Amino acid sequence: MILVIADHDLGILDPLSLQAVTAARSLDPEVHVLLVGAADADAAPQLTAHGAAAVHVAQHDALTDYAPLASARAALQLIDELSPRAVIATGSPRGNEVLAHVAAIRDLPMAADCVSLTLDDAGSHQVVRNRWGGNLLETALVHSPLLLATLAPHAIPAAEASAAGTVREFTPTLDPSDTAVRVIDRTGDAGGGIGLADARVIVSGGRGVGGPEGFKVLEDLAALLGAAIGCSRVVTSAGWRPHSEQVGQTGTKVAPDLYIACGISGATQHIAGCRNAKTIIAINTDKDAPIMGYAHYAVIGDLHSVLPALVQATRESKG
Numbered sequence: 001m002i003l004v005i006a007d008h009d010l011g012i013l014d015p016l017s018l019q020a021v022t023a024a025r026s027l028d029p030e031v032h033v034l035l036v037g038a039a040d041a042d043a044a045p046q047l048t049a050h051g052a053a054a055v056h057v058a059q060h061d062a063l064t065d066y067a068p069l070a071s072a073r074a075a076l077q078l079i080d081e082l083s084p085r086a087v088i089a090t091g092s093p094r095g096n097e098v099l100a101h102v103a104a105i106r107d108l109p110m111a112a113d114c115v116s117l118t119l120d121d122a123g124s125h126q127v128v129r130n131r132w133g134g135n136l137l138e139t140a141l142v143h144s145p146l147l148l149a150t151l152a153p154h155a156i157p158a159a160e161a162s163a164a165g166t167v168r169e170f171t172p173t174l175d176p177s178d179t180a181v182r183v184i185d186r187t188g189d190a191g192g193g194i195g196l197a198d199a200r201v202i203v204s205g206g207r208g209v210g211g212p213e214g215f216k217v218l219e220d221l222a223a224l225l226g227a228a229i230g231c232s233r234v235v236t237s238a239g240w241r242p243h244s245e246q247v248g249q250t251g252t253k254v255a256p257d258l259y260i261a262c263g264i265s266g267a268t269q270h271i272a273g274c275r276n277a278k279t280i281i282a283i284n285t286d287k288d289a290p291i292m293g294y295a296h297y298a299v300i301g302d303l304h305s306v307l308p309a310l311v312q313a314t315r316e317s318k319g
């Protein structure tokens, strides 16, 4: 049996959780899932539709929002109860954080950002994991009675499975110190647009956009294409766009059908976040920019003239 730690934000399931369930099923047909906190009524059915045999929903008055140590305590309680062969969490900042707490408390090794996992009953589990922002794949053995691993975003596509899973609630035993670190407030972007992580099309801007006002034409194109806006770290560091839109090693890792990189040079830390895009179109004045090594199509030109023309052509094609 494999235990998956699912992630959700205010009840909205992180789609990476479904990828983790799919990966777990390839290791063992029996997959249980931990869902911590006031998960939306929709989350558990999504997990069972992807093959989870059981979803354990941790409910506690102190679990009002994300609380990493409390989530780890709930996971430890289930580990003791269910004795899984492995615990898999999402390779997101939250999944890595929660599982790192589990590993530290149990003094076990943890493998982060894995693209493939092979269980070994003798305790020498093989993992292939991303290193250097995904520029290198490392094969490693994890010597542990219990494999703790996080799955790299988009390493394995989520696949539905016909399984009649059960859902049960339980109350984890928590100490007040377990929720000393927790989300207590949210400010700024309240969301509402298309989420970056699961967008099928992303229009992304870099330093070449020139400033916050330069994003207006990217927003116009995104609206026409039903796309999300992304950006490089230079852009978020300059305060042109919020950090929630940053793509890359220290931002969100995305896997859209189409990624339009406008005025982005293609530094390895940026590519680490968008290399899983099915098609990359680069718009750049520099034909030798590193992004050209990854782009499937390129427009060599000034984005300030290319993008308005693209917006107009898209409008016309839509009638």
Ligand SMILES: Cc1cc2nc3c(=O)[nH]c(=O)nc-3n(C[C@H](O)[C@H](O)[C@H](O)COP(=O)(O)OP(=O)(O)OC[C@H]3O[C@@H](n4cnc5c(N)ncnc54)[C@H](O)[C@@H]3O)c2cc1C
Pocket (backbone or CB within 6 Å): 205, 206, 207, 208, 209, 231, 232, 233, 234, 235, 246, 247, 248, 249, 250, 251, 262, 263, 264, 265, 266, 267, 268, 269, 270, 273, 283, 284, 285, 286, 289, 301, 302, 303, 304
């Ligand atoms: C530890 C670490 C983590 C990092 N994490 C991330 C990360 O998560 N995400 C990330 O993006 N970066 C990250 N970086 C930063 C990264 O190394 C680059 O500095 C950054 O990605 C560059 O952003 P950029 O492409 O927008 O800017 P630049 O590298 O300055 O490129 C701008 C591009 O725009 C083109 N251009 C200029 N004017 C125009 C125009 N008018 N029309 C068309 N093209 C034009 C230029 O030719 C150039 O290619 C990280 C760095 C470190 C050290």
